[in-house]
Amino acid sequence: MNRLILNSTSIAQWYTLVNDAQEHIGNRLTTDLESYLVFMLQRFTNRPELTQSVLAIDYLESLESTGRLRADKLRDVADKCVLFTGFFPEFAGKRNVTVSYFVELGRKAYSHLSSQSQQPLSTAELYDLLRVHFIKLVDLLLSMRELSGEKQALSLIQAEDLWRNTGSKYAYKVLTKYNKKVIPTRQGPLENLH
Numbered sequence: 001m002n003r004l005i006l007n008s009t010s011i012a013q014w015y016t017l018v019n020d021a022q023e024h025i026g027n028r029l030t031t032d033l034e035s036y037l038v039f040m041l042q043r044f045t046n047r048p049e050l051t052q053s054v055l056a057i058d059y060l061e062s063l064e065s066t067g068r069l070r071a072d073k074l075r076d077v078a079d080k081c082v083l084f085t086g087f088f089p090e091f092a093g094k095r096n097v098t099v100s101y102f103v104e105l106g107r108k109a110y111s112h113l114s115s116q117s118q119q120p121l122s123t124a125e126l127y128d129l130l131r132v133h134f135i136k137l138v139d140l141l142l143s144m145r146e147l148s149g150e151k152q153a154l155s156l157i158q159a160e161d162l163w164r165n166t167g168s169k170y171a172y173k174v175l176t177k178y179n180k181k182v183i184p185t186r187q188g189p190l191e192n193l194h
Contacts, residue, residue, distance in 0.1 A: 014041045021144040027136055027169060032126055037137055040079050051091065053080055055105055062109070071116060074109045078127075081106025082134065086141020089158050099158045100165035103138065107131045138162075139170040152177075 015038050022028050029037065055077055062073030084091050085102040092099045113119065114127035130137070145153040154162065154174050162171035 010045060011038060011042050014038045014045075017144055017147075018140060020147055021140045024147055025139055025143040025170060027139060029133070029136060029140070030129070033129060033133055033137070036126065036130065037082075037140070040082070044079070044083060051088065054095075055080060055084070055102070059105060059109060063112070067118070071113060071119070074113050078106045078109035078113065078130065081109065082137050082141065085162075086138040086153075087145060089142075089154055092158065098161045098165075099154070100161050103134060103162070103166050107134050110134065135162075135166045135168050138166075139168055142168075142170040 015034075018029075018034060018038055018041075022034075058073065058080075059077045062070055062077055065073055081102045085099055085106070089099045092102060110127045110131035114124045114131060116124070119127070142153045152174050154171060156174070156178060159168075159171040159174035162168040163175055
């Protein structure tokens with residue numbers, strides 16, 4: 001991806017990057033998921049405090065909150081989990097957790113959001129879609145990171161963890177790139193496949 005992006009807004013630039021990543025990995029998102037991802041990326045642009053988050057504490061604090069504050073905190077936790085897994089998988093090692101830990105925490109946060117009775121049905125359905133297709137979003141971000149010039153976004157250990165526990169297509173690609181004779185077997189829950 002060595003072309004110059006000349007879109008007029010940062011939203012348009014994120015949209016272009018998301019589309020390039022979808023083409024690169026061969027995995028298309030629905031319009032709702034694509035829009036959510038683009039606006040999430042825009043929302044966290046220029047927020048360096050993102051990397052200072054302790055997501056487990058943020059998650060527990062969100063569960064103690066009520067109403068709109070609870071929903072906002074849960075959404076932030078879930079969205080940060082997508083970003084940490086897709087853009088910053090190295091933070092897992094710095095926090096002494098696996099990459100798939102962020103996936104499970106993010107899915108739980110989206111699940112809580114989808115089941116909140118105060119949510120309109122369409123919003124609840126969107127959060128459930130985000131939970132179900134969480135790893136698709138992560139794969140796109142990992143692909144986007146690769147398109148930016150990195151050879152690969154995951155270490156082999158992270159790729160093994162992510163493939164076994166989530167069925168990540170990107171992780172599978174990393175693993176098979178290094179060992180074409182051995183195809184890794186998955187042991188994670190089947191609902192994680194996409």
